[in-house]
């Protein structure tokens with residue numbers, strides 16, 4: 001598709017989302033498969049991008065719009081805003097990625113003081129015409145002219161109150177005519193200009209506003225949250241209006257072809273009679289269900305079901321749709337592959353495989369590690385005592401406990417001071433987004449599964465219960481009246497269950513998820529539809545993946561759990577925690593030792609303790625590789641704090657001067673050493689291999705403990721597979737110094753207890769090591785990328801400091817979309833991983849290479865490691881299933 005900016009629906013298809021936006025591409029697709037879509041055209045994202053760069057509409061766009069509008073007018077047999085019988089259009093935004101609630105819609109464009117009369121006459125319905133006009137002035141005022149929505153809704157509510165009615169349809173044509181006059185006055189007052197009467201000017205301003213709205217704060221926040229690029233831009237759809245507000249035989253609705261919460265088969269959705277588009281999603285009136293539609297208008301209902309079946313077959317996925325019925329005629333206004341909960345994602349994938357709609361590989365593509373992680377969240381303990389306040393709809397699963405807050409600002413403020421909060425609203429709107437981001441959960445008293453709260457919460461993976469009608473939320477009083485009695489005030493703790501929709505008073509204890517229980521071997525796959533769906537997908541991932549998955553585990557318990565979760569070894573056993581607690585004393589002894597004998601005595605005391613640590617870990621991982629890293633952190637971490645010890649010694653000195661006890665000798669000596677070892681930048685100081693070279697006894701003792709433990713395990717019939725790993729190596733010469741010492745120990749242990757097969761490898765954590773990996777690989781048996789340090793050392797970011805100090809500013813400025821400590825910076829740090837791997841293997845073909853930084857459990861990073869050709873990723877035990885799934889997905893997404 002060349003340099004043109006405007007496309008008729010008949011010219012596009014679903015595969016051109018980048019250019020046409022999601023909504024436009026799918027409208028085009030539906031048009032082309034013969035579904036009833038009102039005619040229209042799409043102004044492409046190219047036009048938006050040009051507009052965003054230059055601040056004006058690109059050359060030639062106007063002429064193209066003229067041409068497409070003329071064609072639309074011809075098709076419809078009437079001109080835009082024609083005074084006796086107007087063509088009206090909807091102007092709707094649609095980016096490539098759906099951004100619920102972010103971008104805006106203006107309906108009924110083309111109405112003015114004259115054409116409203118024409119519309120009333122041709123439709124033979126005064127009320128409908130004036131209702132349409134008041135909607136246009138209101139939407140145009142808010143979206144295009146930037147007037148606060150309250151200005152209009154306030155006037156609307158005032159009128160309803162004056163007339164003594166509660167529902168919109170109870171207002172008469174005369175009421176609405178008066179309301180239009182009021183609205184037009186409000187526009188003049190707040191925007192300093194009259195509501196434009198010229199239809200084409202309405203259209204142009206609306207298009208302009210859609211483009212502008214790409215850069216509102218709300219849109220930017222949503223994109224940052226969802227990691228959507230700011231550069232995509234949005235398309236604009238100009239669609240001939242069809243009317244759901246033409247009386248009882250008309251209406252509008254949204255629906256899912258399957259339940260987006262559970263994945264169950266069946267049709268789910270909301271329907272509003274005699275209403276227009278945005279009324280449903282906004283949740284401003286309580287809706288009927290799609291099942292009710294069967295009763296109201298059987299013909300349209302049957303047609304809707306027929307179309308939904310066509311869509312599922314065509315898209316081979318669960319779709320969500322928006323439709324309008326105008327006097328018994330059904331129109332499709334939108335469809336897309338529907339957002340769903342993690343539970344639904346797994347079950348739908350499974351069901352669609354069984355139905356023959358997709359194959360196993362496609363099933364694997366349809367779920368994500370992030371969704372699996374969510375299924376592994378704890379749930380409320382069924383056995384716990386709990387006080388049910390209300391039951392709404394489970395709109396987004398999870399178990400959330402927190403203090404009630406009633407607005408976004410309070411949510412943000414309380415969350416910033418570390419409180420867990422539940423945002424409670426009648427219904428949410430896009431202004432609540434910040435509060436929804438920081439809240440543990442979201443609770444609304446109105447609206448259905450397709451309300452703003454539900455859609456956005458599902459997108460964010462935030463727990464949400466909506467439509468809990470037994471709760472009367474009074475935001476100004478900052479309290480909730482519970483129907484069956486009782487009041488919940490701001491700051492009170494509640495618990496909400498996003499699966500069942502239950503709302504409980506106080507804090508309900510949580511229990512393990514079913515999926516975790518399954519991985520633990522406690523719940524068989526066949527016992528439950530969801531568990532079996534997960535199990536089947538995992539099987540497919542495991543059988544296809546090339547990356548092995550190991551765990552970062554330092555204790556026998558963690559090792560055993562990791563193994564139950566499917567770990568194929570330990571990729572990183574950190575040993576530092578083994579020197580804390582009671583053993584800290586022995587480390588102090590080692591450091592303050594005056595001579596070699598004292599030093600050796602401290603090491604001798606540590607040896608059997610270390611040996612025992614390793615024996616238990618080898619036992620838990622019998623038959624699988626266990627990579628043990630020799631001690632890494634700066635020594636001062638094992639010593640008392642410099643300031644505290646200085647104060648303690650100073651106090652003792654003061655007491656001594658006043659005739660009290662003399663200063664404790666050990667404290668005095670210890671202080672000397674703490675001072676000696678104090679560093680300005682400990683992360684760049686005496687740690688890792690440097691420590692092993694300065695105090696060789698420590699590494700030697702650890703190597704001995706590892707090899708003795710392995711020999712002992714062998715002696716009792718075990719199958720230990722030790723891999724000794726040296727941290728923070730920058731030069732092959734550092735590595736060789738240590739390797740030699742380990743070889744000596746190995747020879748001694750072989751003499752004493754029998755030989756043990758083992759490997760000696762290195763971490764690659766420094767840029768120099770990656771760049772000189774070919775040299776290091778001459779000596780090292782294996783590599784493991786320590787991407788935490790590698791990120792720290794490549795960016796020069798102190799990993800302990802930067803995330804809390806300036807990363808949020810970096811994210812705000814788009815310097816990166818996500819912290820490079822969370823997801824690998826594939827461009828920079830990733831390039832070092834690639835170079836290190838390639839160079840390492842050039843010197844030692846087949847060199848075994850893994851990664852053990854936090855990135856080993858991050859989905860995006862896992863796909864990268866797969867691409868670079870690593871042998872395994874290693875991550876925390878709880879992430880192991882996620883890594884297995886993503887390693888499998890990396891293969892099938894590559895194949896597509």
Ligand code: PEP
Pocket residue numbers: 572574632765785786787788789790852853854
């Ligand atoms: C790393 O640097 O990536 C690593 C795994 O080591 P640590 O986080 O213990 O420094």
Ligand code: MG
Pocket residue numbers: 727765786788789
């Ligand atoms: Mg490290």
